[in-house]
Structures are given as structure tokens and as C-alpha cells.
Amino acid sequence: MNNQIQQADVVIIGAGPSGAVAASLLVNKGWRVVVLEQQVFPRFSIGESLLPQCMHFLAEANLAESVKEQADTLGFQFKNGAAFQRRGEHTAIDFTEKFTQGPGTTFQVKRADFDKCLADGAMEQGAEIRYQHSVIEYTDHGDGALLTVDDEKNQRYQIKGRFVLDASGFGRVLPRLLDLETPSNFPVRWAYFSHFEDNITDDKFDREKILINVHPKHNDIWYWLIPFSDGTASIGVVGKPSQFEDTAPLACLNEFIEQDTYLSELLARRVAIGEARTIKGYSANVASLYGEHFALLGNAGEFLDPVFSSGVTIALKSASLVAPLVDDYLQGKQVDFQAQYSEPLQQGVNCFRTYVAAWYDTSFQDVIFYSEQNQQVREMISAILAGYAWDLDNPFVKQSERRLNTLVELCRD
Template identity: 55%
Template sequence: MGAIQQTDVLIIGAGPSGSSAAALLRQKGYQVTVIEKQYFPRFSIGESLLPQSMVFLEEAGLLETVRTHVDECAFQFKNGASFLKGKQRSFYDFTQKFSEGPGTTWQVRRADFDHLLAQQAQKMGADVHFGHEVSAVDVESAHPVLTVKNEQGQDYQIQAKFLLDASGFGRILPKFLDLESPSDFPVRRAVFTHIEDGILDDPEFDREKILIAVHEKDPRAWYWLIPFADGRSSFGIVAEQDFFEKYGYDGSADYDLEALQKRILADDDSLSHVLRNAKHDTPVRTLVGYSADVKHLAARNYALLGNAGEFLDPVFSSGVTIALKSSSLAVPLVDQALQGQPVDWMEQYEKPLRNGIQVFRAYVESWYSGEFQDVVFSKNQDEKIRRMIASLLAGYAWDTSNPIYRNAKQRLSTLAEYCREDLHREPQTDGT
């Protein structure tokens, strides 16, 4: 197997959390090695960035490389979110938010976006190994050791002073170290693809916003439509398995997912009208049981970043934001540890990160309970409330000055009750 290779920080995964962590560490002068199983560019969902992400990309020195490739990669300018349910429509403009910070971002093909970030991390000096797969993990000694299989199928070992797991849904450390903890979210399935959307001059469709559409007959199910700048879109359907079974899908591997997606779309008049000219020209994929959690996010010589630690749900596009936030929080602590200073990973990393995740969790749960749906479609929101909600939807889940940050679940429930009262209020005899 040869001599054990050495590095300062070893990162598993070259997605957004891995590349941003590598860039931040290179800014501090550390030797960084990244192990990535796949070859980039590679397909991934999670294409609708949130404005909060722009802060973290700039901090890592990655924002400019994205900005300079916007036209080449057909990244779509994004300034908000639109909602659709039957004849009900609503939208939030992220520039009209409560929190300070950017109010715009992009909707991106992740294959291009992730590749750009990884390439920039390489230019900054990170050593990225594509096509290399982790086959064993040893964190018992002070300096963790990975056994890795290279492109030729040969094993080698590499030791680091600190280990970061940015493996996303691969969840390398949770699997090898028995850290996985079941999510308390119901098991849901996503069925998704890219389409030529055919949306031309539709006054009711805004390419500068993600469209989240509630299924007219089952509010537990929803669609995402994420436009790119070249007339194409990411299109997905999310629901629990029993919803898909109503359309004949039993989860079998050889099922015609494109036909399934078309049947479900056809059963929703409003969204079918938006996509009346769409061409389905890309293989449809599915992902089930993606929500995940872990027993802890960090220990003395390793930490979990992004989806490797916890993934909630795709409904409000929080994945990339959480991934980048985790790198932003973790890297200064890695630096602190490598400088021989004590680090309280629970107090300094896990609790702060999970505080924001809990805010995201509150309105994901509220969405599926129907409460947040009542809020977004309500016509009875004053401007202050709208600005607070816009901040959450824009990814500012760590803004402690936002009143909704404190006890978010209860505040959203109270707001939903108010909106429901307005929805069912009987009209007055004078017509008001």
C-alpha cells in the first residue's frame, strides 16, 4: 500500500461544502487534500440558490468565479420565490426582506456550479482527487487516517491533522462511524429531471423566481420549477410514497418515471398550463428517503459539513445554504484546533449551526402541515410580516434579529391561525 501520505486537512467530497471549506483553509495557508468519488461535472439537484449563500461564497473567495461564468453557464438571476395552488398565486421578493445582506442570487445547474467551485479551490492550491473512493476510516488516533481506492483500483492511505466530511448524501463518516440517526420527517420521494420548459412571454410566470406549486388535489405534494437562463428548467415532484402509488408507481427500478411525471403534471390544471409547451427530453430520476440526521456533528478530530450531517427537505432550497454555512462555521474552529487551542465543538459549531437548521425545519414542517401554505397564499399580511418571511425564504435563518427566528414554529403557527381566520371570515353586508 506504500507509505501513508500526509496533509493538514483532509476533506471528503468536492461539492459546495467541501470546495468552500478547502478555499477557506487555503486562505489560511493550510495544505488541503480533497477526496471525491465522482468526476466533475456531474448531475445534482438543489439548483435554486438562496441569497444568504452569496455571503458565504464571497467569504470563501468563490463568488467572483461564479459571477464571471453566469452567461456561459446560463445561470438565471433570481430575486424571489413564487407560489401556485390552483387559481391562487403568491410571491415574495427577496430584495424586500427584513435581514441585511444580498437579496438576489442565481438558479444554477449544479453540474456547472459545483465544478466551478471545485476548480477555483484547486486554483487556490487545494489538491483534489476525482474518482477516488474512501474504503476505510480510522479516527481513533489523534490524526485520522483514510484508506482510499484510486482510479486504478489501488488502495492508499492518507493521514490528516483534521478530517472534514463533505460527502453529502454519500454520508461517509456517518456510515463508517455509526453516527446515523433516523430523521423524524416522513419518508418522501422526489421525482425530477431537466426539461425544455417552452415558457414564452407568459405574464404570470417570472423566470427570476423559483416556482413552488402545490398539487391541487393533495396539498402534501408539491412541484418545483427552477428556470435557467436558456429556456430550460429543473422540474421535480415531491410527496410521500402513497401519493405516487395513486398514480401506479410502486417504487420499482424499471418503472417509466417520465410517464409518471407527465401523469401527475396533467392532473394539475394550473401547472399544466404553465408547462403546456414543455418538452421532456432528459431522463427522469428519483430519490427516496433523503431526510437524514446524525448523533453528533463533530468530535475532537473530525466534523460533518452540509448534507453529510443533516438534510431536511428540498422544499425551500436550504441545502446549499446550510452546506456553505457549515463550512463558514467549521473552518475557523479547525484553524483554532490546529493552532493548539481548545475547541468546544458542541457550543461553537453544532449548536450555532443547528439553531439555523431548526428555523428551516420549522417552516418545512409548517409547509407540510398546511400552516405555511395558508400563510404564503394569504392576502392578509402586513408589510413587516412579509419582510420577515422573505428573509427566511432568502436563507437568513441565522439572523437572530428577525422576530420569527425566536420560537419560529410557534410564531409560524400563530401567523397561520391569523391567516386562516381571514380566509374564512364572512364578508360584511356592505361588501367589505
């Protein structure tokens, strides 16, 4: 091991969206930022349907224009809402018709290319990204934290950061190293998914919206269909472990597609691209989102469920919230990470949690498919599904559970 300890103001674990945004924000404050990424980009990742709120956070970090400029080349699909299908019932939500101010459109992205686009943008702004560098140990070290790292040549070194941000996503590096992981309060679910040439010929199918499709018999099983602009699509199915047979991922996914008449007809000419994948038991939580010299971003802290595509939005919100606090911390100012980071971030996460839980117990499904929707209420719900889960001026954010329960009762009556 190289005995000389390297130095940085901020070390970020992971070069995904939250890591790239945090790095961009902090280098523009003049700090030396080193990003340690275990993999090589581009690499596959799930979470391909962005929410409009993401565009605000990307703009903050000077990364939005790069995404827009490369969208056509990379097959990113313009997105303006979400469509829903359940046993022949069809409805849709337009994100431009929402209660909260801010972007109402975004993109459906191939994450390998999207994440590389953001990482490249962070490097152009001055962040140093080291690919194939794995953090294997973390210790508090005086006025910072000492990380032990294995590089791409399996050579070990140490780097000290005055502050560390864990943006490692599902890798959850610091939660594992510091024993911060706690059980999620969501039931264990599995997801099977793959990319396809979708060959959709139905003129009524709207490629500018993600399709969320409820299983014809089991309301707690759902499918996503995320179209891209190059004629391909990401397709997946989510359910409890007991609802899946022990078969190969692609065979399992195709079997579920065939169980739904609408999907099987819509996707009758689909051709799988590459391997199918599965994620099992993905929901996660932690005991704390921060420590003396670190904070957890995005999925490294908590991941709920993919049903409303909240993962990337929460990740980018966490980066946007924490970067100015780290800037203050490095300047020697007093920072309360509980009151200024953990609690505000959790407020939006809890709002999303309300709607995710209500989706699976079918109460929110009954709201979504209700035929006589009030336009003002519809715009408030649209804002949340567009990612604006931190807007406390929205009653369905501020009192999410109580308001939603009342709405469910009205719809069911």
C-alpha cells in the first residue's frame, strides 16, 4: 500500500447522478472534489424514467443543457407525463398541468449513457473522477475521514477527505462499512426487466409517457413500459417473491407480459435486446443519513420502490440539499445536518412513501382511475408524481397521508 495519504476537500463515493450533481455543485464553490467510482462508465443502471423536478436540479449543477443537447443522439425520449392501464381502463396524467411551479417535462433515459453524460459534465467543471476505485474502509481521522481504496490495478492507497458523500446507490458502501443498514418497512419485492426493440404499431400509444400497467388479476403486481426515442423500450414487472416462479429472468418477464391482454397485444412484435436482469429485495433504509464527517445521498440512504420513478429525483434532491451545507461546513460555519438535511429530505421521501404504499394497497389506484376527478386536486397529485414532493404549499404534500385517505374515501363513495 502507498503509505502517503492523499488529500481532498470532498471525497464522493459513486459517480452516478447524485455524485455527479454534488461534485459539480461543490467544484463550482472552489473545492477539490475526488469521486471514487467502482465501475467503468458507461454501465447499466435501473431508474430510466426521470421526473420533471430532476431538470431543476440538473440545471442547478450546470448539467441540464448537456443532457438536452445529447438527448436525440443517445435515444432519450421526451417525457411529459405518466399513463396507467388496469384491466381495460386507461388514464393519463400530464405533468405540465400541475400545482407546483417548475419544469413539467423531462426525459426517459438510458441510464448508462445518462450517467456518463452527467459524470463527463462534472469532470468538465473540475471534478476528478477515478473509475474502478473501490472504497473498502472508512475511519474518522481528526478533522475528516480516511478512506482506504483499491484502484484499478488492485493497488491500495488512502485518501483523506474533510467531508465524504456516499453516492454509491445500491452499492450502499458506507451503510455496509459503518453498519448503518436497517430493515425497510416495505414488503420484499422483486423486479424482472430488460430492454426490447418494442416494435409498437398502436397509434394510440403515447411514447412521451411512461406506462404503468396493473396486472389483470393481482393488483399488487405492476409493469413498467418506458419507451425511448430510438424504438426501444425498458420493460419490467414488479411483485412479491412468492408471485414469481424460479425461471430465467427473460422467460419470467415474457410470461408475465403474456398474462396481460393489453400488453401482450401492444408488445406482440417485441424483440429482447441483451440479457434480462432482476433486482431482489431492493427497498432499503438506514439508521442515519449523516455522521461527523459524512452524509448519504440517494439510494445509499433510502430506496423506496420504482413504481413512481422517485429514485433519481430523491438522489438529485439529496445532492442539491447537501452541497451548500458541505460548503458551509468546509468554511467552518455551523451546520445542523439533522435539521438542514436529514429532516427536509425525509419530508419528501415520506410523501412519496405515502403514495407508494397506497398504490400497493390499491387505494391510490382507485384515485388514479377515478372517472370524475377534480381538476385542482388532479393538479396537486400531478405535481407529486412529477417529483415535487417537497412543496409544502401543496396540501397533498404537507399532509400527504391524511389528505390522500380523505380523497380515497371520496373516490370510493
